Amino acid sequence: MNGSRESWRHGARADALLAAGVGLFVVLTTVIGTDGLRPVPVLGWLLMLAACGALAFRSRFPVAVAVVALVASMIYYPAVNPDGALLITLIIALYSLASAGRTVAAAVIGGLAIAGSAFGEYGTDESPLGDAGMFLLVSWLSAAVAIGAFMHSTRREREEALRRRATEERLRIARELHDVLGHNISLINVQAGAALHALSRDGDDGPAAEALAAIKEISREALRELRGTLGVLRQVDEAAPTEPAPGLRRLPELAERSRAAGLAVDVSTDGEPVGLRPAVDLAAYRIVQEALTNATRHAGAGRVAVRIGYGRDDVTVDVSDDGRGAGPRAGDGSGIDGMRSRAEALGGTLDAADRPEGGFRVTARLPYGGPA
Known part of the structure; x- marks a missing residue:
């Protein structure tokens, strides 16, 4: 003010x-x-x-x-x-x-x-005035109106561009918040459920079981509210991040968290790793993260294979699991749609389908030098 x-x-x-x-x-x-x-x-x-x-x-x-x-x-x-x-x-x-x-x-x-x-x-x-004076008068007055209108239009376009950039940055931050919290809360929910199941099997219904049940319910509700509030933002194309963001260098850490939740994760790399642009690096990481979350929560998978392939023109992200296929994931289409939107925003592609031998496979190809 x-x-x-x-x-x-x-x-x-x-x-x-x-x-x-x-x-x-x-x-x-x-x-x-x-x-x-x-x-x-x-x-x-x-x-x-x-x-x-x-x-x-x-x-x-x-x-x-x-x-x-x-x-x-x-x-x-x-x-x-x-x-x-x-x-x-x-x-x-x-x-x-x-x-x-x-x-x-x-x-x-x-x-x-x-x-x-x-x-x-x-x-x-x-x-x-005379004819010359009249011509000058008309010219001056017309020019004043025309230049003023042009300046107004230019100013409006500049302000709109600034608002659009600010909105895109807010959406990018919200999207990152959704991805990080959604993944971690999903793991908390799965781990609490696994521990509760173990206690119930051993006949332990004491305070620990009650606490785990509360954690499982609260995490489920938190995840539901988070997706209801921010899930729509997964459809928004993002600009390259302006601050350090997660990338494939943190893939071992991501895999370890999934292993702690009971999911066997194998990570392999094909080709000689290259330095990726921040937007490509972030998109590859998020695609793996979302695929692991889907495998953990919706597919009942026990094993997931993550392969990162460095080609001549693009990096390939391949995530395959041995779960129940696409059926259980149909109700949460925003996950696959969000992964696809990330790939397409960078000029790449994403395919997601059942595997002939069982399970589900997500394959994304992200060009090294697509749209920034």
Whole structure:
């Protein structure tokens, strides 16, 4: 709020300085002639004060300022002799109005100024401007509206780009939160369930069993709420991360956590490892993570084989399990869809299907140099 107030004060000071500068210029062009100082009638001083003073409020009341400048100019030029460059106040007011997004209002007021000038030029016996002067007048007023409209459009596009980048960054962070928490809470739920099952088999229904049952239920509810709140973000393409993020270097750690949950994980590498771009490295890691989570929670798998293949143009991520196939995962399609969206965002592909010998297989190919 303090920032907004300070910005408003800065804009008001800038408008006041502009009004003072334009006022000085208009006064000098009115008073100073080729033969020295020229006397200016009271009406001229009042109109100059009104038109130039109004510019101090151009940011807050652009329509009113443009109207004041138009009326002052339409009275000033026919009635005041000598005259000066008061038209500049109307040009600035039209630009300000159009740059504030009020292009239609600026065009209407500019059109009224042109129509009034055309009537004075061609509808009366006098011809104060001439054809060249009329052409310049139309050009100046039209240019003021056009440049103002262009500046407004450019500013809107820049602001939209900044908002879009901020939104993408927030979505990326939320997506990472969803992936990390979803995976770890899933492992907590599975481990609590396995321990509870062991205690029940041994006939132990004491406090430890109650605590494990509570952990299992709470983790299940937390996972449900997390996916309900953030799961939709898995469909959003992500930009390359701006901070250090997980990658394939942490694959052994990920495999070890899955082993602790009772899943046998074999990790192998084909080809000579290469340095991957952060976005590719992160996507490969997340695809393995999601595949392991699905195998743990939905497939009843006992063994998973993870193979990372470094080819000439791309890295291949292959995760195969011996679980129950695609059926149990159908209700949680956001996992496969999220993995596929990660791969496609980088110009790669992802295939997920049952294996002929049983189980399920996820294969992703991520190019080394796809979209950043």
